[in-house]
Amino acid sequence: xxxxxxxxxxxVRDRVIHVVGHELRTPLTTVRGLAELLADxxxxxxxxxxxxxxxxxxxxAERLLDDLLIAAEIDTARPTDPASTVDIAALVAAAxxxxxxxxxxxxxxxxxxxxxxxxxxxxxLVDNAEQYGDAPSRVRFEGGGGTVVVxxxxxxxxxxxxxxxxxxxxxxxxQAVTRAAGLGVGLPVARALARMDGGDVTIHQxxxxxxxxxxxxxxxxGGRS
Amino acid sequence: xxxxxxxxxxxxxxxETDIRLLLKLQLRQAGIAVVGEAADGYEAVExxxxxxxxxxxxxxxxxxxxxxxxxxxxxxxxxxxRIVAYSAVAGEFARTExxxxxxxxxxxxxxxxxxxxxxxxxxxxxxxEHEVC
Numbered sequence: 001x002x003x004x005x006x007x008x009x010x011x012v013r014d015r016v017i018h019v020v021g022h023e024l025r026t027p028l029t030t031v032r033g034l035a036e037l038l039a040d041x042x043x044x045x046x047x048x049x050x051x052x053x054x055x056x057x058x059x060x061a062e063r064l065l066d067d068l069l070i071a072a073e074i075d076t077a078r079p080t081d082p083a084s085t086v087d088i089a090a091l092v093a094a095a096x097x098x099x100x101x102x103x104x105x106x107x108x109x110x111x112x113x114x115x116x117x118x119x120x121x122x123x124x125l126v127d128n129a130e131q132y133g134d135a136p137s138r139v140r141f142e143g144g145g146g147t148v149v150v151x152x153x154x155x156x157x158x159x160x161x162x163x164x165x166x167x168x169x170x171x172x173x174x175q176a177v178t179r180a181a182g183l184g185v186g187l188p189v190a191r192a193l194a195r196m197d198g199g200d201v202t203i204h205q206x207x208x209x210x211x212x213x214x215x216x217x218x219x220x221x222g223g224r225s
Numbered sequence: 226x227x228x229x230x231x232x233x234x235x236x237x238x239x240x241e242t243d244i245r246l247l248l249k250l251q252l253r254q255a256g257i258a259v260v261g262e263a264a265d266g267y268e269a270v271e272x273x274x275x276x277x278x279x280x281x282x283x284x285x286x287x288x289x290x291x292x293x294x295x296x297x298x299x300x301x302x303x304x305x306x307r308i309v310a311y312s313a314v315a316g317e318f319a320r321t322e323x324x325x326x327x328x329x330x331x332x333x334x335x336x337x338x339x340x341x342x343x344x345x346x347x348x349x350x351x352x353x354e355h356e357v358c
Binding site for chain 1: 250
């Protein structure tokens with residue numbers, strides 16, 4: 001790993017603090033504001049709106065902390081429990097629920113992985129597809145050679161030269177100053193989690209489509225990959 | 226002095242659905258009507274052009290067209306609508322740009338009072354005894 005000088009370290013530290021502050025503020029603002037409204041709410045209908053939104057934003061803050069902890073051990077983290085058979089189609093369906101993405105087809109079978117980690121990775125990849133796509137993305141499956149691949153095809157109307165830099169922790173594109181850009185951990189965390197299960201995440205641009213692949217070992221022969 | 230409108234109409238522009246929900250409820254509780262919502266700068270311009278609200282609450286970091294990019298378009302196409310910038314982090318760039326445009330900048334947090342006071346001021350209502358922060 002490249003050693004950073006003091007100035008570069010200061011820059012990275014300041015940027016991380018700034019970005020984490022920005023990303024935490026939205027869920028915390030929402031939780032505080034909604035909790036205060038809930039305290040005064042007498043209508044059942046309003047309570048039914050507020051409570052799911054509170055849970056959603058608390059989970060979002062929790063996920064951000066998970067990301068930071070994964071990022072802190074990105075090259076060394078190892079799962080503490082064994083992988084199990086995971087219904088990848090169900091996790092994909094859950095990840096795109098309520099989102100603009102469409103799913104075509106079915107995977108060739110389940111994968112051998114950690115369901116929480118796969119769900120977490122898919123969450124980031126779906127977030128990215130919605131954030132950076134210029135039209136709704138399509139999800140499909142590929143398989144073969146002991147691997148199940150979740151392919152996310154995201155239409156874009158311009159070239160994205162920095163795609164590989166997205167795997168660098170806390171990397172955010174040049175437009176991050178003026179556009180919503182997230183924490184900059186989605187791709188590296190998704191890749192780290194996939195690699196812990198013997199899989200990987202890749203991304204490339206093919207004309208007007210950004211193709212993201214989440215590869216995971218398939219389950220064969222009754223549970224062995 | 227501007228004559229205050231009988232009721233204040235606001236468009237809320239933020240790419241976060243739950244922030245829009247929160248603002249809608251907080252402003253409604255304060256007697257301010259949220260007449261439109263936008264998830265990016267393009268929708269913000271469209272909503273203001275169509276609905277001609279008194280004020281737009283404008284998030285600065287949004288996809289497709291950011292708040293920074295929407296401000297000059299709003300000022301040209303919707304001069305009747307006053308803008309208050311609403312951001313999770315008010316860094317030096319945002320502060321400098323808003324000062325240059327003479328647009329108030331309010332930080333997102335659970336306390337909506339500073340934002341509500343600013344909206345009332347912009348819509349022509351007198352400020353209360355608290356200084357706008």
